[in-house]
Amino acid sequence: MTTTEGNGALLSLRGVKKHFGPVQALSDVTLDIPAGQVTALAGDNGAGKSVTIKTIAGLWSPDGGEILWDGKPVHLSGPRAAEALGIKTIYQDLALCDNLDIVQNMFLGHEHLAHRLLDEDSMETKARETLKELRVTTVRSIRQPVASLSGGQRQSVAVAKAVMANAKLVIMDEPTAALGVSQTRMVLELIKRLAAGGVAVMLVSHNLNDVFEVADRIAVMYLGRLVVQGPVSEFTPQTAVEYMTTGTAKHAVQAA
Amino acid sequence: MTTEQTEATPDEGPAPALSETELAAMAPEVLANSLSEYLLALWRRVKGGESGMLPIILGLVAIVVFFQIERSSFLTNGNLVNLFEEAAIYVVLGAAETFVLLLSEIDLSIGYGAGVGAFVIAEMIAPPINFPWWLGILIGVAVVGFLGLIQGTLVTRLGLPSFIVTLGGQLAFLGVMELIANADPTAVGGSIQISPSSPVYKLVLDNMSPALGWIVLAVCLVLFAGLRLNRSRSRRARGLHAEPLGVTLLTIAMVTVAGVLFVYVCNNNRSPLAVVRGVPWVIPFVLVIILAYSWLLSRTRTGRYIYAVGNNPEAARRAGIKVDRIIIFAFVMAGVTAALAGLIYESTQSSMATDIDGGQLVLFAVAAAVIGGTALFGGRGRMVNALLGGLIIAVVYDGLALMGVAVAVENIATAIVLIAAVALDAVVRRRSSTR
Ligand SMILES: Nc1ncnc2c1ncn2[C@@H]1O[C@H](COP(=O)(O)OP(=O)(O)O)[C@@H](O)[C@H]1O
Numbered sequence: 116m117t118t119t120e121g122n123g124a125l126l127s128l129r130g131v132k133k134h135f136g137p138v139q140a141l142s143d144v145t146l147d148i149p150a151g152q153v154t155a156l157a158g159d160n161g162a163g164k165s166v167t168i169k170t171i172a173g174l175w176s177p178d179g180g181e182i183l184w185d186g187k188p189v190h191l192s193g194p195r196a197a198e199a200l201g202i203k204t205i206y207q208d209l210a211l212c213d214n215l216d217i218v219q220n221m222f223l224g225h226e227h228l229a230h231r232l233l234d235e236d237s238m239e240t241k242a243r244e245t246l247k248e249l250r251v252t253t254v255r256s257i258r259q260p261v262a263s264l265s266g267g268q269r270q271s272v273a274v275a276k277a278v279m280a281n282a283k284l285v286i287m288d289e290p291t292a293a294l295g296v297s298q299t300r301m302v303l304e305l306i307k308r309l310a311a312g313g314v315a316v317m318l319v320s321h322n323l324n325d326v327f328e329v330a331d332r333i334a335v336m337y338l339g340r341l342v343v344q345g346p347v348s349e350f351t352p353q354t355a356v357e358y359m360t361t362g363t364a365k366h367a368v369q370a371a
Numbered sequence: 372m373t374t375e376q377t378e379a380t381p382d383e384g385p386a387p388a389l390s391e392t393e394l395a396a397m398a399p400e401v402l403a404n405s406l407s408e409y410l411l412a413l414w415r416r417v418k419g420g421e422s423g424m425l426p427i428i429l430g431l432v433a434i435v436v437f438f439q440i441e442r443s444s445f446l447t448n449g450n451l452v453n454l455f456e457e458a459a460i461y462v463v464l465g466a467a468e469t470f471v472l473l474l475s476e477i478d479l480s481i482g483y484g485a486g487v488g489a490f491v492i493a494e495m496i497a498p499p500i501n502f503p504w505w506l507g508i509l510i511g512v513a514v515v516g517f518l519g520l521i522q523g524t525l526v527t528r529l530g531l532p533s534f535i536v537t538l539g540g541q542l543a544f545l546g547v548m549e550l551i552a553n554a555d556p557t558a559v560g561g562s563i564q565i566s567p568s569s570p571v572y573k574l575v576l577d578n579m580s581p582a583l584g585w586i587v588l589a590v591c592l593v594l595f596a597g598l599r600l601n602r603s604r605s606r607r608a609r610g611l612h613a614e615p616l617g618v619t620l621l622t623i624a625m626v627t628v629a630g631v632l633f634v635y636v637c638n639n640n641r642s643p644l645a646v647v648r649g650v651p652w653v654i655p656f657v658l659v660i661i662l663a664y665s666w667l668l669s670r671t672r673t674g675r676y677i678y679a680v681g682n683n684p685e686a687a688r689r690a691g692i693k694v695d696r697i698i699i700f701a702f703v704m705a706g707v708t709a710a711l712a713g714l715i716y717e718s719t720q721s722s723m724a725t726d727i728d729g730g731q732l733v734l735f736a737v738a739a740a741v742i743g744g745t746a747l748f749g750g751r752g753r754m755v756n757a758l759l760g761g762l763i764i765a766v767v768y769d770g771l772a773l774m775g776v777a778v779a780v781e782n783i784a785t786a787i788v789l790i791a792a793v794a795l796d797a798v799v800r801r802r803s804s805t806r
């Protein structure tokens with residue numbers, strides 16, 4: 116079940132390799148990410164998850180292999196090129212400005228202008244619509260500074276920012292790592308809605324509870340290789356852990 | 372945003388109650404639907420350490436009351452106008468420093484930047500060059516703006532600390548100023564006179580006619596009220612949350628009272644010998660600078676990016692903002708504004724000489740910005756902070772001078788105000804962050 120069902124995937128990696136000096140960070144990554152689904156990328160520390168998402172985000176260019184976007188090979192020369200395709204990466208630090216309010220953060224770098232001046236009203240209207248679509252309702256006012264938000268709300272703002280930039284693929288690195296139970300729930304709900312809206316979501320997570328709750332597909336990395344990927348129904352928490360820790364599973368539920 | 376939501380979706384409960392900290396972090400107009408709610412929200416903010424300008428204004432009032440009790444001549448119109456004129460240069464220098472402080476940089480060169488600007492302007496409009504006054508000012512502004520460009524480029528391209536680059540700038544600009552003075556044979560003893568017929572001279576030393584003062588005030592008030600009301604109306608029309616009408620009207624009323632009082636004070640005769648009355652030109656000059664800069668910071672993309680870079684340069688970079696360009700821009704604006712401060716300086720002196728103390732002026736610049744509430748670590752501060760801070764410095768010096776205190780003690784007192792303002796800010800901040 117490692118390959119080939121991904122024809123029609125929005126993004127596909129085919130045998131992607133990446134080394135840093137003598138360190139072979141990625142030795143063979145073949146991965147499909149379909150639109151409208153949540154694909155969880157799991158793996159132990161050092162397995163190569165971060166290098167994989169940075170490659171997709173255009174921060175590293177691969178040494179070998181192919182990246183296909185809508186089935187066509189693409190060269191991601193940098194973060195701008197990835198963003199232009201509709202790939203939006205939300206790193207753990209979220210990249211928000213605490214002193215700016217929600218609207219200002221959501222539009223940072225893409226401000227609406229009217230007569231060359233900031234068009235606050237138009238931005239506020241659009242931001243409100245987006246948050247409403249995502250049903251982010253716990254913030255009291257979209258004019259409050261991001262500094263006053265909880266971890267989950269900050270995560271929501273980062274996601275809304277991606278949605279508003281018309282992202283087709285949203286990559287999230289450990290979005291729930293720093294969150295408590297209810298905040299985690301809120302973010303997972305948001306991720307589901309995001310995928311339900313047709314966006315491809317790639318979720319990097321250590322937390323198997325989260326993975327099994329939210330993912331449609333699971334992909335596991337082990338020592339720089341993508342060892343298995345498939346629908347969540349083909350995994351149990353036990354097999355997933357086995358893949359993560361040994362790279363194979365003796366009791367795989369079912370081969371595709 | 373639930374305040375504006377009309378329909379409720381099944382799985383969404385009411386918005387959870389907010390903690391005191393969250394409430395304190397919000398601008399009062401965000402939460403309030405009426406004047407009383409607004410005042411309540413404002414009070415929460417003050418308690419929560421997100422107080423904005425209120426404590427600074429209260430501090431200013433307290434200092435004024437103290438001096439008035441000590442010396443009844445403090446609140447005479449002659450002394451008040453004198454005080455506003457003194458404040459002008461501190462305010463403009465504070466505004467110059469605000470641009471760089473917002474990026475958590477510092478510019479130690481603006482005192483002598485003002486000196487260079489003033490010298491260039493004086494040379495351009497005096498014989499033998501005799502350029503028109505506006506061209507002279509333009510050239511002076513361009514020269515110091517260019518010096519700012521060099522400093523900003525060194526800071527960004529070579530990654531040098533601005534503290535060091537501008538400390539070097541301070542010394543270098545002193546040298547530039549002396550070179551200009553030495554090169555000009557008409558600058559006797561390093562000093563050039565400003566002709567009393569020149570607008571450069573009249574900026575501080577001449578006044579609007581009383582009638583013109585009232586007319587300008589009336590036009591400004593009508594514009595202010597119109598813009599404010601129109602903004603609320605258009606936000607309501609678009610279904611956005613607008614500040615309560617009561618708040619708008621109260622603001623307009625307060626600004627009107629302040630404006631009328633101000634022009635009234637300036638228009639009364641303030642000299643026992645001859646008739647001296649009217650608003651000194653330098654006051655609208657300073658207010659226009661502060662207004663234009665506030666507008667730049669709050670209404671333009673560049674202004675928004677200054678705040679973003681000041682708070683989180685990495686986030687700004689990822690948002691596609693050219694961080695280096697923003698930093699260079701700030702140093703250019705600091706230079707440009709320093710030249711305008713130099714203009715005020717030479718107008719006050721009616722001449723320009725190399726004995727200008729640029730080292731002390733830059734201390735006033737930082738003090739004005741910081742006393743007014745601008746942070747040293749970037750991302751927080753506004754141009755009005757420089758206005759209030761500059762005013763406080765002028766009040767302290769003026770009041771102590773009236774009390775016959777020695778200059779040495781005046782300096783110590785200003786230092787205490789500076790430390791107190793920063794300490795108060797730090798204490799309130801610590802209290803609000805440990806909750
Ligand atoms: N910039 C880099 N330079 C050198 N080695 C790197 C770099 N980034 C990652 N690596 C190495 O690549 C491997 C995979 O790392 P990473 O993708 O961060 O793992 P994780 O799955 O925990 O995110 C690790 O051995 C790591 O040390």
Ligand SMILES: [Mg+2]
Pocket residue numbers: 164165
């Ligand atoms: Mg990682």
